[in-house]
Every structure is written in C-alpha cells, then in structure tokens.
Amino acid sequence: MSAVVLVHGADNFIGSQLVETLRQREGTQVHAVGAADEAALRRALPGARAVAHCIIGSAAQVERSGATLYRLLSGAADAPRVVHLSSMTVYGSATGSVDETCAMRGDLGPYSASQVLAEGLAAKYGRAVILRSGVEYGPGCTTWSGRVARWLRAHRLGDLGEAGDGQCNLIYIDDLLSVILSALREPGIEGSVFNVAAEDKPTWNEYFIEYAVALGAVPVRRIGVRRLSVEARILAPVLKMAEILSGGARGGSPLVPPPIPASLLRSCRHEISLNVTRVKNRLAAHWTPLAEGLRRTAKFYG
Amino acid sequence: MISELLDFSSNKILSVDICIVGAGAAGITLAQKLIDRGTDVLLLESGGLAPEVKTQQLYEGEVCDARLHSPPDRYRQRRFGGSTTIWGGRCMPYDAIDFEARDYVPHSGWPFGLETLLPYYPEANRLCEAGRFAYRVAEAFAKPLPTLLAGFDSEEFSTDTLERFSCPTDFGRRYRAKLASATNVRVLLHANVTSIRLDANAGRVTELTARDLAGNHVTVRARRYVLAAGGLETPRLLLSNRDVQPNGIGNDHDVVGRYYMCHIAGTIGRIAAGGPLSNVNYGYDISEEGVYCRRRIALRAAAQRALRLGNFVARLHHPRIADPAHRNAVLSSLYLAKFLIPYEYGKRLYGGEAIGFGGWLRHVANVAAAPHDAAGFAWHMLRDRKLAQRKFPSIIIRPKRNLYSLDFHAEQQPNPSSRVLLSERADALGTRKLKVDWRYTEGDVDTVTRSLALLAQELRRSAAASFDYDTDSVEAEMTRYGAYGGHHIGTARLGKDPRTSVVDPDGLVHGVGNLYIAGAAVFPTSSQANPTLTIVAMTLRLADHLLSQAAGS
Numbered sequence: 084m085s086a087v088v089l090v091h092g093a094d095n096f097i098g099s100q101l102v103e104t105l106r107q108r109e110g111t112q113v114h115a116v117g118a119a120d121e122a123a124l125r126r127a128l129p130g131a132r133a134v135a136h137c138i139i140g141s142a143a144q145v146e147r148s149g150a151t152l153y154r155l156l157s158g159a160a161d162a163p164r165v166v167h168l169s170s171m172t173v174y175g176s177a178t179g180s181v182d183e184t185c186a187m188r189g190d191l192g193p194y195s196a197s198q199v200l201a202e203g204l205a206a207k208y209g210r211a212v213i214l215r216s217g218v219e220y221g222p223g224c225t226t227w228s229g230r231v232a233r234w235l236r237a238h239r240l241g242d243l244g245e246a247g248d249g250q251c252n253l254i255y256i257d258d259l260l261s262v263i264l265s266a267l268r269e270p271g272i273e274g275s276v277f278n279v280a281a282e283d284k285p286t287w288n289e290y291f292i293e294y295a296v297a298l299g300a301v302p303v304r305r306i307g308v309r310r311l312s313v314e315a316r317i318l319a320p321v322l323k324m325a326e327i328l329s330g331g332a333r334g335g336s337p338l339v340p341p342p343i344p345a346s347l348l349r350s351c352r353h354e355i356s357l358n359v360t361r362v363k364n365r366l367a368a369h370w371t372p373l374a375e376g377l378r379r380t381a382k383f384y385g
Numbered sequence: 386m387i388s389e390l391l392d393f394s395s396n397k398i399l400s401v402d403i404c405i406v407g408a409g410a411a412g413i414t415l416a417q418k419l420i421d422r423g424t425d426v427l428l429l430e431s432g433g434l435a436p437e438v439k440t441q442q443l444y445e446g447e448v449c450d451a452r453l454h455s456p457p458d459r460y461r462q463r464r465f466g467g468s469t470t471i472w473g474g475r476c477m478p479y480d481a482i483d484f485e486a487r488d489y490v491p492h493s494g495w496p497f498g499l500e501t502l503l504p505y506y507p508e509a510n511r512l513c514e515a516g517r518f519a520y521r522v523a524e525a526f527a528k529p530l531p532t533l534l535a536g537f538d539s540e541e542f543s544t545d546t547l548e549r550f551s552c553p554t555d556f557g558r559r560y561r562a563k564l565a566s567a568t569n570v571r572v573l574l575h576a577n578v579t580s581i582r583l584d585a586n587a588g589r590v591t592e593l594t595a596r597d598l599a600g601n602h603v604t605v606r607a608r609r610y611v612l613a614a615g616g617l618e619t620p621r622l623l624l625s626n627r628d629v630q631p632n633g634i635g636n637d638h639d640v641v642g643r644y645y646m647c648h649i650a651g652t653i654g655r656i657a658a659g660g661p662l663s664n665v666n667y668g669y670d671i672s673e674e675g676v677y678c679r680r681r682i683a684l685r686a687a688a689q690r691a692l693r694l695g696n697f698v699a700r701l702h703h704p705r706i707a708d709p710a711h712r713n714a715v716l717s718s719l720y721l722a723k724f725l726i727p728y729e730y731g732k733r734l735y736g737g738e739a740i741g742f743g744g745w746l747r748h749v750a751n752v753a754a755a756p757h758d759a760a761g762f763a764w765h766m767l768r769d770r771k772l773a774q775r776k777f778p779s780i781i782i783r784p785k786r787n788l789y790s791l792d793f794h795a796e797q798q799p800n801p802s803s804r805v806l807l808s809e810r811a812d813a814l815g816t817r818k819l820k821v822d823w824r825y826t827e828g829d830v831d832t833v834t835r836s837l838a839l840l841a842q843e844l845r846r847s848a849a850a851s852f853d854y855d856t857d858s859v860e861a862e863m864t865r866y867g868a869y870g871g872h873h874i875g876t877a878r879l880g881k882d883p884r885t886s887v888v889d890p891d892g893l894v895h896g897v898g899n900l901y902i903a904g905a906a907v908f909p910t911s912s913q914a915n916p917t918l919t920i921v922a923m924t925l926r927l928a929d930h931l932l933s934q935a936a937g938s
Contacts, residue, residue: 178566179421242675244514244552244774245559296673303675305552305775354566 087111088267089131089163091138091152092118096223097168097259098137104260118148121155128155133267134165136211138201139226142193149201153208164273166266167205167213171252171278171357173198174215182358183215183276192346210273212266216259217252217280217357220290221376222383224256228294230341232384235295239314239343241304246311247288249353252280255376258368265366272365278357281370287351293373297381315345387565387572389433390597397603401425401571403931404593404607406578406622407614409467410917411903411924413556413564414512415611418928420567424935427605428564429576429595432464434557439598440464443577443812444618446819453867454647454823459728460871461615465574466557468615468871469917471727474553474778476515476918477546478506480696482686483796483912489693490828492644492799493910496881496890502922509921514559515549516676522547525672533680534701535664537849541688541839546698550669550677550778551917576603578622579814581610583629583897590900596814609931611892613903613924616645616873617805620906621819623877623887623894624807635877635894638884642805644875645821646797646911647868649829652702653837654854656844658787667701667789668781677778683913684836692839695796695832696913699840702792703782706734709747715782717751718759734780791852795836795863797911798828799875823868834859872916877906892927903927 088105092098093115105111114127118138128134134156138148149167156162172195174181175188189199205211220227234240262279266272285293295303322342329338362368393399403419405412408430416428432440441464446457461468479499486494507518519525522545533544564572576595579602584591590610596602612619620642624633633641658665669677684697704711706720723731740748752759762782769777797803808820837859841852880886883895888907894900903924905916912919 242514242775245562248563292674301673301675302671303673305675305773307774310774 087114087131089114089116089124089127089134091116091124091134091136092148092168093137094118095137095139096225097139097219097256098135100223100256101135101137101260101263104264109264118144121151124151125155128159128163131163133163135168135263135267136165136205137168137263142197145194145197145201149204153204156208162208162210164267165205165208165211166263167202167211168263169202169205169213169215170194170198171215171217171280171355173202174355176353178354180356180358181278183278183361191349206274212272212274213276214262214266215276215278215357217254217278219256219259220253221256221380224380228380229384231291231294232298232300232381233341234343235291235298235300235303237340238300238304239306239340240291241295241306242288242292243306243311243351244288244308246308246348247291247351248286249351250284250356251287251290252284252355252357253290253373253376254280255371258371262362262366262368265368269366275365277362277366278359279362279368280357280359281373282359282363283370283373284356285373294377294381297377298385299381311343311348314343315348318342319344386567386570387561387574389574390576390595390603391599391601393601393603398606399427399603400606401427402608402935403427403611404429404605404609405611405613406593407431407467407612407618407904408465408557408572409613409615409904410469410556410920412467412611412613413560414921414924415613415903415928416570416572417512417560417563418925419931420563420570422569422932424569424932426570427607428570428572429578429593429605430465430572430574431577432462433574434465434561436462436464436470439813440575443814443816445812446821447808447810449820449822453864454821455867455870457617457819457821461617461873464557465561465572466555469554469556472551472553472871472917473730474513474515474551474776475548475915476510476513476551477520477548477914478502478518478922479912479914479919480686482689483696483910483914487690490695490796490798490910492801492885495909496879502919502926505922505925506918508925509918510549512554512556512921513551513918514554515551515918516672516674519672520547520549521545522680525549525678526670527673530670530680531663531666533666533682534658534849535660537844537847539843539847541685541843543683543685544680546683547678547680548915549672550679552775573603577814578614579816581622581626581634581900583626583634585629587629587634587896589898598813607899609899609901609934611901611903611927611931615904616876616906617819617821619902619904620805620876621807621816625817634900635887635897637896640878640885640887642876643801643803644799644878644909645803645805645823646799646874647823647870647872648911648913649795649797649825649833649863650793650869651833651862651865652705652790652792653859653862654791654852656701656789656791656850656852658789658850659848660787662784662787665701665787665789669778675775677775679778682840684839688839692835694835695798695828697793697795697832697836698913699791699793699836701789703780703784704788704790707740707744709740709744709751712751712754713782713784714752714755714758715762717748718762719780720748721745721752787850791837791840791854793833793837793863794869794913795829795832796913798826798832799878799910800824800826805876825864830860830863833863872905872911874905874908874911874916877902878909879907880909891930892923901927901931
C-alpha cells in the first residue's frame with residue numbers, strides 16, 4: 084500500500100492505532116489529521132489516494148467531522164475511496180440477527196442518530212466503504228476495556244443476571260484494524276457496507292465475567308437490577324458532575340470513579356447480533372479468540 | 386409473550402407446533418431453547434406470576450404414610466417458575482456410574498451413558514447460573530484449596546468433587562423477560578390442563594383442554610406436546626386421562642407412577658477431627674466467577690461396584706439444632722427463630738422434635754452465653770443471604786472444636802412398589818388427586834449402612850478423625866424426615882422396553898407418537914445428585930431432538 088492514506092480522526096484512539104499500523108506494518112505514507120482540524124484536512128486531501136474516516140466521540144463531533152469531510156470531497160476531481168468507520172448504533176433498537184440490509188433506526192439517542200446522518204453523507208458520496216463496528220475492546224480501548232476494568236475492579240460491574248443477557252458484539256482492536264486495512268485495499272467495494280464484530284458473540288455477562296477473571300478482579304460479584312438502577316439514575320449524574328469539576332469530562336478523571344451510564348446498561352440487555360457473513364467472506368476478516376483478546380487486554384490494564 | 390387464559394374467549398382453539406405443559410425448570414428451559422427457531426410454541430402454566438393459595442391447593446393430595454413423605458403440596462410450587470421459586474440451588478451432574486445397568490441395583494440402567502448428556506451440561510450450568518461446568522477442585526480453582534479434612538486420604542472415598550450453587554435462580558423471574566419478548570413463544574398463565582385427548586388408536590394426542598379456576602377454558606391443538614409438569618404432576622396427568630387408554634396414557638404395562646424415587650438422606654453421628662480448626666474446611670469456597678462451591682466426601686465408583694452399593698455422598702455438618710446440648714449460640718438462635726424459616730427448609734433443620742419449655746430455656750441460655758456469636762451470624766445471614774443476589778447456600782457453623790455430625794445423601798433404588806397413584810378425591814377442577822406411596826428398600830438401607838461403616842473405617846485408618854454413631858439407628862436416621870423433599874424422580878421412566886418404561890430414549894411416550902415428557906419423571910435412577918441440573922440438561926437434549934424432528938419434517 085504505497086499510496087498516501089489520509090487518516091481523519093488520527094487524534095482518536097482507533098485513528099492513532101491505524102496511523103501506526105499503516106506506517107509500521109504496511110510501510111504506507113500517512114497524513115494524520117485530527118478530527119476537528121479542517122485546515123489540515125483541506126491541505127491533505129488533494130494528495131490522498133484513500134481516506135480512513137475514524138471519528139469517535141460526541142454526536143456533535145461525528146456530525147461535524149463527517150459533514151466537513153464530505154463537503155471538502157464533493158466535486159473533487161479524483162475522488163479517493165473513503166473507509167468510513169461507523170457504528171452498530173445505527174441499527175438503534177433493532178433486535179435479533181441484523182445484517183447490513185436492515186433499516187437504520189438510529190433511535191438510541193443523539194450518538195446513534197449522528198452516525199446515521201454521517202453514513203447518509205458517506206452513501207451520497209458514493210465512493211465510501213462503510214464499516215459498522217461493534218464493541219471495540221483491547222489494549223488502549225478506553226471505552227469498552229479501560230472503563231470496564233475499573234468497574235470490574237470496584238465490583239460495580241460483574242454478573243448482571245437478567246440485566247446482562249444481551250449479546251455483546253465484541254471486536255478486538257487488532258481485528259478491527261485489519262478489517263480497515265482490507266477495506267482500504269480490496270478493489271471494487273465502494274458503496275458497500277460491512278458489519279464488523281467477531282463471529283462468536285458472548286453475552287455481556289460472559290464478557291464481564293471472563294474479563295474480570297482475566298483481570299484477577301475476583302470473585303466476580305452478582306449485581307442486582309436495583310443496584311444497577313441506583314448506579315445509572317443516582318450515582319451516574321453525581322459522578323459525571325464530579326468528573327467535569329475535576330477537569331476530566333472526556334476520557335474520565337483518575338480522581339473520580341467513572342460513572343456507569345444508563346446507555347451501557349441498556350446495551351447490556353439489548354438482544355442484537357451483528358451478522359458478519361459479508362465481512363468474513365468479502366474482506367477475509369478473522370477473529371482473535373475472546374480468551375486471547377481478554378488475556379492481552381487484562382495484561383495491558385493489569 | 387405472556388398472556389392469561391382469560392384473555393381468550395371460551396372455546397377458543399389455539400393451534401401451535403409445540404405445546405409445553407408446565408413452566409418450571411424444564412418447561413422454561415425448553416421454551417427458551419425454541420425461541421426464534423421457526424416453531425410456534427405455547428407454554429401452559431397453571432399458576433400466575435406470584436403464589437396463589439387456590440392454585441397451590443390443586444397440588445394437595447394424600448400420602449400413605451405421613452412419616453415417610455411430605456404432603457404433595459409441599460416442596461413444589463404451582464406457579465410460573467415452578468419449584469425453582471423455592472429450590473436451594475445445589476447443582477451437580479450425574480456420575481457415569483449412574484447410567485450403568487448394575488446388577489446389584491435392581492431396575493437400573495439408562496439407554497445411554499453420561500457422554501450423551503455431557504454436551505448439554507455446560508449450558509445447563511449456565512442456565513442454572515452455577516458458573517462453569519467444572520465439578521472437580523482442580524478444574525474449578527486455579528489454586529489448591531485447604532484440605533477438606535487433613536490427613537484423610539482414601540481409595541474408597543474422594544474429597545475433590547464439588548457441588549456448585551445456583552443463586553438460586555428462579556427460572557420464572559430470571560427468564561420471564563426473554564419469554565415475554567419472544568415472538569414465537571406464548572406463555573399462557575392460569576392454564577390448568579384438565580384433559581389430554583388421544584385419537585381412537587391412542588397413537589397420537591389430538592388436543593388438550595386447559596382451564597382456569599374461574600371456569601374459562603381453551604382447547605390446544607399442537608403437532609407435539611411436552612409434559613414438563615414435574616415428577617408428581619406428570620404421572621397424575623397421564624393416569625387421570627383414561628377415556629381411550631383405560632389405565633391412563635402410556636400405562637398399558639402399569640409402569641406410570643411406579644419406581645418413584647427421592648433420595649435417602651439424613652444426619653448422623655459424631656465426627657471428631659484432631660488438630661487445629663484449620664484441619665477441617667467443610668464450608669463453601671467461592672470460585673472466580675463468584676459461585677459458591679462445596680466439597681463432598683463421595684463414595685468412588687470403583688468402591689460402589691466392588692461393594693455393590695448405590696451412589697453415596699456425605700458432608701460434615703453441624704450438630705442437630707433442636708438439641709440444646711450442642712451449647713452453640715448460633716444453632717440455638719436458629720432454633721429460637723424457627724418460625725421465620727420456610728417449611729421446606731425447616732423440616733430438616735428442626736425435624737419436628739418437641740423439646741419442651743426446659744429445652745427452650747436452654748437454647749435461650751446458649752444464646753445469652755455468646756450473644757456476639759449469634760449477632761455475628763445474624764449479620765452474615767442478612768448480608769450474605771437475605772440481601773445478596775447470590776445467596777450463601779446454607780448454614781455453616783464455625784465450631785469451637787473440630788466436632789461435627791455427618792450429613793449423607795444417597796441414591797434410592799428404583800422400586801416398582803414405590804409409587805404415586807390417583808386417590809378417589811378430586812381437586813377443584815375435577816382432576817383426581819394424587820396419592821403417594823413412597824417406599825424404600827433393604828437395598829437402600831444397605832447402601833447407607835455399609836457406606837457409613839466404610840467411611841468410619843477409612844477415617845479411622847487414615848487417623849484423620851473418629852466417626853462414632855449408633856449402628857442400630859441408621860435406618861431410623863435415614864427415614865427420620867422421610868423421603869428427601871422436592872426430588873420427584875422416575876415416575877415416567879425412560880427405556881427401550883415399553884413393559885418396563887414409559888418413554889423411549891428420546892422422551893417420547895411409548896406408542897403415542899407426539900407426546901413427550903421432560904423432567905426428572907423420566908430418570909430411570911436417582912443418583913446421589915440433586916436433579917435440577919440434569920433436568921435442564923435432559924431438556925436441552927429434548928429441545929435438540931424436537932428441532933431436528935421439525936427440520937426433518
């Protein structure tokens with residue numbers, strides 16, 4: 084992959100990992116551009132043969148960065164392929180086995196709606212490959228591994244009983260990066276959409292229990308629905324406020340225990356299973372076994 | 386979805402692929418397994434979501450000897466979740482030997498071995514919320530545990546097998562949301578099956594009638610029917626439907642209701658272990674997944690074969706609570722608080738022994754002598770059992786000295802004379818009540834008697850402890866509380882021969898092409914193991930069979 088790849092969102096975790104992988108593993112020339120840096124994006128786009136659009140953050144950030152990218156690309160003479168990293172949240176409240184043809188409900192709050200909006204722009208652009216990622220975990224994945232490790236250690240999460248029966252559509256960070264690389268390189272897939280998650284899906288309970296065991300945060304505690312409700316309705320707003328006051332609004336504060344948001348608890352009940360047949364067949368995706376992924380993750384956060 | 390029978394107008398005919406009767410451990414497991422599998426499923430439950438006196442009264446019946454068996458409306462619950470709403474949560478799989486035809490255990494032998502059930506046990510463990518399917522210490526714990534009984538090493542008994550404890554999981558509460566949101570499963574509450582109609586040849590069930598206590602009824606027509614009503618109610622349903630088969634459904638050879646087994650259990654003797662208190666670790670260990678596990682002293686399979694004994698396990702136990710001579714404040718406080726303990730748990734704790742006012746005063750004195758012990762125990766039970774989501778399973782007393790009694794739990798042999806049958810009286814819906822004639826055999830007494838003697842000998846030989854008990858009281862102690870409550874096994878046993886069994890190896894009633902039975906009723910032998918985990922595993926196997934049949938057709 085000798086052509087120049089522009090990574091939009093290189094200041095996010097996945098973007099930064101992608102930059103490193105492209106440079107070190109693939110020997111690719113990379114333009115690393117921050118999610119909100121429109122000027123740099125404007126400068127780098129003309130020379131890019133492909134763009135990896137990896138925006139993680141607030142709903143506003145997703146909308147703004149997407150709008151900026153596709154506005155700058157509109158009417159470009161030599162339109163590059165865009166690998167557009169989206170999220171399974173576009174399916175919103177859909178349940179059961181979900182493939183790429185399912186309707187995007189985007190009805191799980193602003194973030195979910197913003198991803199639908201951004202995908203709409205990507206689809207209109209016409210040369211985008213959309214990757215709908217599941218739950219990214221692995222070393223450095225703050226949201227689903229770092230925070231969760233803290234909750235498990237504090238025994239605020241564990242075996243949630245009926246509140247943790249939903250499928251956890253995990254994707255190990257290295258596997259996600261490999262899929263992004265394939266999507267940058269594979270010919271003839273512009274306009275395609277891929278769900279990206281491991282084929283074997285544990286429940287959230289299984290994820291939490293196995294992760295806790297890997298972390299040594301044992302014995303895992305059984306946590307009841309009432310306790311979870313207190314976490315989400317009473318503790319979460321208080322901790323969020325404390326987090327903001329201590330200056331760590333995004334990414335958390337080391338001084339304040341991370342709040343467990345109601346949205347996470349909603350996800351843990353959500354029975355949705357990403358069908359990944361297409362990504363497996365077309366992009367030759369492969370999956371790190373959960374036990375191995377958790378071993379590496381626990382080592383990182385240990 | 387979950388509905389009430391009342392939601393349907395009378396005379397409504399419901400047509401489905403699979404109709405399951407009974408929403409307990411088996412019925413809920415089966416219904417869950419069929420979610421989104423391309424079949425329409427109807428799960429009929431007699432009760433509602435909460436206990437109801439009038440519905441529970443439908444379980445009332447007679448017992449031939451009240452000393453030997455609790456009333457039929459005890460130890461089982463007629464409500465959504467069934468008896469998992471009150472179970473203790475003890476899980477362990479059957480042993481390989483339990484499936485063997487043993488010439489020294491009459492009528493023993495399953496038509497398949499443990500290997501047939503092994504693929505289903507891990508998922509059964511998950512559904513029971515008993516953690517990983519790991520029933521040996523070395524598999525379940527990363528680090529070695531302190532010895533159960535220091536110095537005890539026996540070729541006859543093992544000490545490294547575990548029982549694991551469910552929360553205990555109330556299947557109704559735990560899996561209600563899943564069933565409620567399933568689009569292909571309908572749970573119908575307050576639906577008591579009052580008739581099962583067969584075609585003229587008795588080759589198929591044509592329809593069921595289900596009624597509520599207010600007089601409403603529906604008719605159910607299904608391709609296949611599964612009775613999952615428990616080891617007592619299932620034979621009652623089979624026996625009480627006689628319009629085509631005069632002896633009851635599947636009962637041409639008078640097997641239905643026979644071979645009724647519970648377990649043989651009791652507490653006996655005095656075990657005195659030498660050395661410091663740390664020499665004995667008889668309580669619970671918590672696995673990494675947070676599951677309470679307990680080791681047991683188990684008679685090895687080789688010893689069972691060599692000595693021609695049934696399966697047998699034992700645990701160290703606290704002294705008898707009712708006798709204030711133990712001088713233990715915790716046990717006395719438990720005695721004084723016995724009015725707070727449910728019947729099903731209290732029976733074996735207190736045994737109905739009358740101790741008089743003097744005895745009661747001595748219990749008070751025991752508590753007064755060490756009130757902090759009693760208070761500490763009360764706090765432990767409040768925090769770790771009453772308020773905990775995963776409950777501390779039973780009473781474990783840390784003694785001042787290494788003195789214990791022995792709690793044993795043994796296999797009961799299949800015996801055609803031990804049976805349930807119909808009484809002459811009928812319940813509020815006109816179905817004849819049950820009459821329980823539970824019996825034990827000389828073989829059962831022999832299993833316990835010689836296992837205890839062998840254990841005493843092995844403890845003495847290894848110099849780990851002394852075990853003194855009245856050898857003449859073994860039969861009295863193993864029947865002191867009667868049949869072990871809640872384990873209703875063997876009343877519609879599984880086998881290849883219709884003359885000695887009710888269902889075939891797939892659980893299909895011999896001769897009736899679309900009527901299956903799930904639950905412990907089909908177990909040909911009782912093992913030493915509590916039945917729930919195996920009920921769930923067997924039901925998962927039945928689900929696979931039903932799905933493969935559906936795919937084939």
